[in-house]
Amino acid sequence: MWSELLPVGRYDASGGYRRHAWTPADAECRAWFAEQAAARGLAYEVDRNGNQWAWYGDPAGEGAIVTGSHLDSVPDGGAYDGPLGVVSSFAALDALRERGFQPVRPLAITNFVDEEGARFGVACVGSRLTAGVLTRDQAYELRDAAGVRLPDAMEAAGQDPSALGKDTERLSRVAAYVELHVEQGRFLAETPHPVGVASAIWPHGRWRFDFHGEANHAGTTRLQDRRDPMLSYADTVLTAREKAALHGALATFGKVSVEPNGTNAIASLVRGWLDSRAADEATLTALVQEIEAAARERAERDGVRADVVRESYTPVVDFDAPLRDRLAACLGAGTPARRPTTTPAGAPSGHCPILPTGAGHDAGILSAVIPTAMLFVRNPTGVSHSPSEYAGEADCLAGTAALADVLEELVCRP
Numbered sequence: 041m042w043s044e045l046l047p048v049g050r051y052d053a054s055g056g057y058r059r060h061a062w063t064p065a066d067a068e069c070r071a072w073f074a075e076q077a078a079a080r081g082l083a084y085e086v087d088r089n090g091n092q093w094a095w096y097g098d099p100a101g102e103g104a105i106v107t108g109s110h111l112d113s114v115p116d117g118g119a120y121d122g123p124l125g126v127v128s129s130f131a132a133l134d135a136l137r138e139r140g141f142q143p144v145r146p147l148a149i150t151n152f153v154d155e156e157g158a159r160f161g162v163a164c165v166g167s168r169l170t171a172g173v174l175t176r177d178q179a180y181e182l183r184d185a186a187g188v189r190l191p192d193a194m195e196a197a198g199q200d201p202s203a204l205g206k207d208t209e210r211l212s213r214v215a216a217y218v219e220l221h222v223e224q225g226r227f228l229a230e231t232p233h234p235v236g237v238a239s240a241i242w243p244h245g246r247w248r249f250d251f252h253g254e255a256n257h258a259g260t261t262r263l264q265d266r267r268d269p270m271l272s273y274a275d276t277v278l279t280a281r282e283k284a285a286l287h288g289a290l291a292t293f294g295k296v297s298v299e300p301n302g303t304n305a306i307a308s309l310v311r312g313w314l315d316s317r318a319a320d321e322a323t324l325t326a327l328v329q330e331i332e333a334a335a336r337e338r339a340e341r342d343g344v345r346a347d348v349v350r351e352s353y354t355p356v357v358d359f360d361a362p363l364r365d366r367l368a369a370c371l372g373a374g375t376p377a378r379r380p381t382t383t384p385a386g387a388p389s390g391h392c393p394i395l396p397t398g399a400g401h402d403a404g405i406l407s408a409v410i411p412t413a414m415l416f417v418r419n420p421t422g423v424s425h426s427p428s429e430y431a432g433e434a435d436c437l438a439g440t441a442a443l444a445d446v447l448e449e450l451v452c453r454p
Contacts, residue, residue, distance in 0.1 A: 041127045045072060045111075046119060056116030056427035061154035061165070062090075062193040069111035069123075073151045076130050082149070087210060088203035089169040090153040090194060096133060097146030103215040105450045107132070107443065108150035110166075110402065114158050118429025120222040124417065124436065126151055128220045132444035139444075143451040145215065152402045159184045159193070161246070161313075162352050167402040171409045172206030179204050211409050216363055216450060219403040220415045220443050222431050226422030227395045234438040236393040237368050238359055238414035241404040243324050244317035245353035249276060249293075249335055252345040255300060255308035266306055267343040270298070273310040276335040280314060283334070287327045289318035290398060313351075317398045321356055357404040360411035367413050368392050370449045371442055392442075399424070415442055 049057045049065030059065045070092060077084040077094035085093050093099070109125025129149040152170075157163035160182040168174035180201075182190040191201035223229075228236050251269035277293045284291035295313040314331065318324035332348050339346035371392040395416065403412040417431050417439035431439075 041076065041130060042123075045069070045123055045127065048072070049113065051116060054116040054427055057113040057119065058115060059111060059113040059117075060115075060156075060159040061112050062159070062190075062197040062199070066112055066153075067197060070151065073111065073126065077149075080130070080133065086199070087170070088205065088207060089166050090199050091166045091170065092151040092153075094130075094149045095146060096148070097143060099146065099148070100213070101146040102213050104146040104148055104213055105447060106148045106150055106214050106217045107219065107447060108148075108152070109219050109221060110152045110155035112154055112156050112158065114156045114425045116427060117156070117158075117425050118423075118427055120419075120429050120431050121224070121424055122155060122221075124222050124431065124439070125220040128436070128440045128443050131440045132447055135440070135444040136448055139448070141448050141452055144454065145451050147447065147451045148214075155402055157352075160190050163246075163400055164402055164405045165190070167405040169204055170207045170211065171405055172208075173405060173408065176205040211406075214410050216360075217403060217406050217410055217412045218363075218367070218415070218443070218446055218450070219401060219412070220417065220439055221401060222424065222429065223395075223416040223419045223422075224397065224399045224424035225419070228393065228416060228418035229420050229422055231393060231418075233393050234418045234435040235371065235442045236395045236416045236418075237364060237371065238397055238403075238416060239364065239394045240359060240396045241354070241357040241400060242317045242319055242396065242398040243321045243354060243356040244315070244398065244400055245324070245328070246351045247314040247316070247328060247332075248349045248351055249273070249312045249314060249332075250347040250349070251276075251310045251312075251335075251339055252347070253306070253308055253310075253342070256306040258304045258306055261306060268306050269310040269339075269342070269344045270307050272335065272339040272342045272344045272346065273312050275338045276312070276331065279334040279338075280316075280331045283327055283330045284316070287318060287323050289316065289323055289327050291316045291327060291331060319396075354400055354404060357407050359403070359407060359413050363411045363413045364394070366449065367415070367446050368394060370446050415439060415446070 048068045049059035051058045083095040107129045110122040153166035194201040251272045253269035254267040280291040292315045293312045297311045299309040336346045403414050418435045
């Protein structure tokens with residue numbers, strides 16, 4: 041399965057992936073998912089929001105356990121973020137069937153569409169729509185860099201957007217969602233443990249900073265006559281880094297657009313997107329307020345107008361405690377491992393660390409409406425959202441084995 045996915049959407053110039061929502065690369069990934077479902081005799085369906093589902097058991101049954109992740113990527117992203125969770129879900133089901141497991145409730149594998157938000161600027165679109173966090177009207181207003189609306193992109197890809205919105209009936213039949221993901225940090229890399237259980241997701245959001253200045257000639261306009269928004273933007277980038285360090289939080293300007301974007305022209309507009317995250321909501325709010333205040337103060341000195349728009353926000357997510365504890369108990373939490381042969385050499389068997397994360401996930405969005413939990417697989421470098429993203433084969437196999445154990449616990453016992 042892994043080798044089949046590797047070439048899909050790969051960008052040779054960077055070695056990373058461009059699997060953006062409702063593009064040909066995304067369509068290839070979706071076709072792969074449908075093929076995996078068919079090969080296993082699973083009931084396959086696409087829900088009203090474009091998310092894919094593969095069912096073992098009755099899709100209309102109650103108390104379903106759902107697992108999976110996403111197949112799209114950030115621009116030039118890595119191979120593991122998202123796909124590892126989907127591939128591991130199919131592999132875990134294969135392992136359970138080989139064991140002859142006897143489920144007492146349905147099991148579903150999912151591919152949530154547009155988790156990264158790389159094309160339309162809002163992360164976790166598929167799960168946000170399903171949970172009702174993003175409304176149909178809001179989704180219809182989303183546009184990509186070329187001005188293409190989300191519903192038009194869906195129609196072009198063969199998906200009907202007319203029914204977008206909260207999927208209350210479907211969610212009412214789901215008892216829990218468990219997502220396996222490569223760790224996007226170095227917590228596990230600094231331990232001998234290949235797999236961990238998530239405790240919480242830091243609150244995080246995206247803010248757009250628009251600096252409106254005056255276009256002019258770079259070679260004839262005196263410095264004192266300029267209204268240069270690039271100065272305001274550059275100062276704000278540096279301020280964000282300083283303020284984040286003081287708060288023990290994170291602030292990143294990773295995307296910027298400039299108009300008219302000419303080498304010999306002073307910009308008329310610089311638009312930058314801030315991604316900010318912190319351990320608690322009060323810290324995050326204070327951090328962004330300080331960055332915004334500094335941006336406005338600098339803009340005023342530069343003769344520039346600053347506008348700030350919050351484009352998305354996800355509050356702190358504390359994963360369902362009983363579900364989290366059940367996963368930890370299932371995986372050992374300090375007791376002998378159930379399947380020690382899946383643990384890489386040198387790793388103490390059975391212990392399963394519990395760790396927080398600063399990255400957002402579909403499991404975080406869905407936690408507002410159903411119990412959710414996450415498993416993390418060790419990332420030796422901690423690098424993610426990059427072609428250098430990596431997880432060792434032994435650790436990936438340990439993650440799959442852990443997911444199989446967890447799913448067996450959840451679907452075979454009341």
